Amino acid sequence: MTFSSGLADLLAINQVTVPDLWQQEAVAALRDGSDVVVQAPTGAGKTLVFELWSNQGKNRGRAIYTVPTRALANDKLAEWRARGWDVGIATGDLSENLDAPVIVATLETQKNRLIQGDGPSLLVIDEYQMLADLDRGLNYELAICMSPPETQLLLLSGSVANPQDAVKWLTRLGRRAILVRHDVRPVPLEEVHANSLSYHVPSEIRGYWPRLVAKALAEDLGPILVFAPRRQTAEALAAELSRQLPTPNPLPLSTEQKLIVGEHLGRLLKTRVAYHHSGLSYGARAGVIEPLAKAGQLRVVVATMGLAAGINFSLRSVALAAESYRRDEVEQLLKPDEILQMFGRAGAEGSTKPASSSLPPRTSPARCHPAHLSRSGAVDWGALLTVMDAAARRHRDPFAEAVLTQERLFTTKPIVLGVEESLRHPNVPCGLRTDPERARHVRKRVRQMLNSRGEWQDYPHFTATPVRDVRVMAFTDNPEKPPESVLSAKDAAAPGADPVKGSFPAGGPQTWAWFSCCRLWPPQLL
Numbered sequence: 001m002t003f004s005s006g007l008a009d010l011l012a013i014n015q016v017t018v019p020d021l022w023q024q025e026a027v028a029a030l031r032d033g034s035d036v037v038v039q040a041p042t043g044a045g046k047t048l049v050f051e052l053w054s055n056q057g058k059n060r061g062r063a064i065y066t067v068p069t070r071a072l073a074n075d076k077l078a079e080w081r082a083r084g085w086d087v088g089i090a091t092g093d094l095s096e097n098l099d100a101p102v103i104v105a106t107l108e109t110q111k112n113r114l115i116q117g118d119g120p121s122l123l124v125i126d127e128y129q130m131l132a133d134l135d136r137g138l139n140y141e142l143a144i145c146m147s148p149p150e151t152q153l154l155l156l157s158g159s160v161a162n163p164q165d166a167v168k169w170l171t172r173l174g175r176r177a178i179l180v181r182h183d184v185r186p187v188p189l190e191e192v193h194a195n196s197l198s199y200h201v202p203s204e205i206r207g208y209w210p211r212l213v214a215k216a217l218a219e220d221l222g223p224i225l226v227f228a229p230r231r232q233t234a235e236a237l238a239a240e241l242s243r244q245l246p247t248p249n250p251l252p253l254s255t256e257q258k259l260i261v262g263e264h265l266g267r268l269l270k271t272r273v274a275y276h277h278s279g280l281s282y283g284a285r286a287g288v289i290e291p292l293a294k295a296g297q298l299r300v301v302v303a304t305m306g307l308a309a310g311i312n313f314s315l316r317s318v319a320l321a322a323e324s325y326r327r328d329e330v331e332q333l334l335k336p337d338e339i340l341q342m343f344g345r346a347g348a349e350g351s352t353k354p355a356s357s358s359l360p361p362r363t364s365p366a367r368c369h370p371a372h373l374s375r376s377g378a379v380d381w382g383a384l385l386t387v388m389d390a391a392a393r394r395h396r397d398p399f400a401e402a403v404l405t406q407e408r409l410f411t412t413k414p415i416v417l418g419v420e421e422s423l424r425h426p427n428v429p430c431g432l433r434t435d436p437e438r439a440r441h442v443r444k445r446v447r448q449m450l451n452s453r454g455e456w457q458d459y460p461h462f463t464a465t466p467v468r469d470v471r472v473m474a475f476t477d478n479p480e481k482p483p484e485s486v487l488s489a490k491d492a493a494a495p496g497a498d499p500v501k502g503s504f505p506a507g508g509p510q511t512w513a514w515f516s517c518c519r520l521w522p523p524q525l526l
């Protein structure tokens, strides 16, 4: 059996997968002509919705399946080609077989076509939580809102807190959209703290990670998936674990497997340790490491964080080896939804043992939750110029078109461009539709304050109130000494009162902070 026929056989297993109810519901809605927003946990099988719609690559209309990274696009291309599908690819550095019925692409390569009104029958936006990304979110937002009405949308994610807002947005754009939600994780997740592991590891095993992994394996928490911030770290950590952990049961590799993974990774695999990153060939990842991990043959896999979305396997436990990673040459703190996605990988397939996850020692578990999608507030001027150019070519007013486009974005708050005033008063003797002076008229100053929930809200209007009617709320974190809950500001401002503590009767530091703020107000209010 050759490697490619072996891989095709392996992938053929997926073709007989019996779809779950939520997957069937999503496909039925797509066939009915609706846009579909799918919210289902990591590894739940969101890709199958598209695969079923496309009738295993034999879809009638064209489909474009967009993914966030080139590595993921290459993976999808190889996976579907190995099944015999006719697939093309469009990424920043690769453009091939673009007439195929299925194209895998990064979203940015499709934006300009969509703006020009040229869309496929189905546009899949995998990992659409990217909409909230500071750098790339604008592209996602624009591609969605500019998709022609004939193009159906399938939005997939496992880490969005407000998918219903995406559905509302699509509906506001005049589209028919439904939410298909599947919240159940196949295996429950439990949190294990590194210092709760008590197994006594022999002193020959040195270093934080080798000792932690040895303890976790001894306490039956293996196999373990460790996420490392970059490729070299992943490789170095895997090599370190392979050196330090005793290997009573080495893994025999076939000549073909050795050929695919090379000597270095082959040595690690023998000790049942592997690394996994986008620098490895698809054959090494999908043909050797992933099947071995799925078959329970590996003890530890160290993977890069950047490819967390693209790993096609789960292991019993997941641990994070850092709180940040390098993306586009910049060190980025892990976002809560990225941590959620990584922890989503915990729980070996088919196992009934609870999955476990562990955070880096200084991270709080509150750092792991779905992303609340909202737009960054920026304006994509480059894209707007393309919109205006396309409008001018169709003999439409480019300025009006730009304003209309802004109104279609993922927010109900108006995003002001500066041409609104001159659109209302089109008679401009000077011939200019806008200039800095006119743009000034539409700029609105907003004064806001950070409220106790940590959100910005509009500053309240001041009203004149006699000091005797002012009440100050008091809070304390000392249950032994509850303060009077409400105190008259007149008492607080009584002559002789301590200028900071005033005559406030009790309470912890929070109380004084509140009070000292409030003390500034009465003279102004009177």
Ligand SMILES: Nc1ncnc2c1ncn2[C@@H]1O[C@H](COP(=O)(O)OP(=O)(O)OP(=O)(O)O)[C@@H](O)[C@H]1O
Pocket (backbone or CB within 6 Å): 014, 017, 018, 019, 020, 023, 040, 041, 042, 043, 044, 045, 046, 047, 048, 157, 158, 308, 309, 310, 312
């Ligand atoms: N109904 C099903 N029954 C059993 N296995 C399934 C089912 N649907 C999909 N799978 C398998 O689940 C695995 C994960 O699927 P997939 O990669 O689509 O997950 P995902 O939801 O896209 O996860 P992620 O959020 O990580 O992208 C695949 O191996 C797939 O074949």
Ligand SMILES: [Mg+2]
Pocket (backbone or CB within 6 Å): 046, 047, 126
């Ligand atoms: Mg997926």
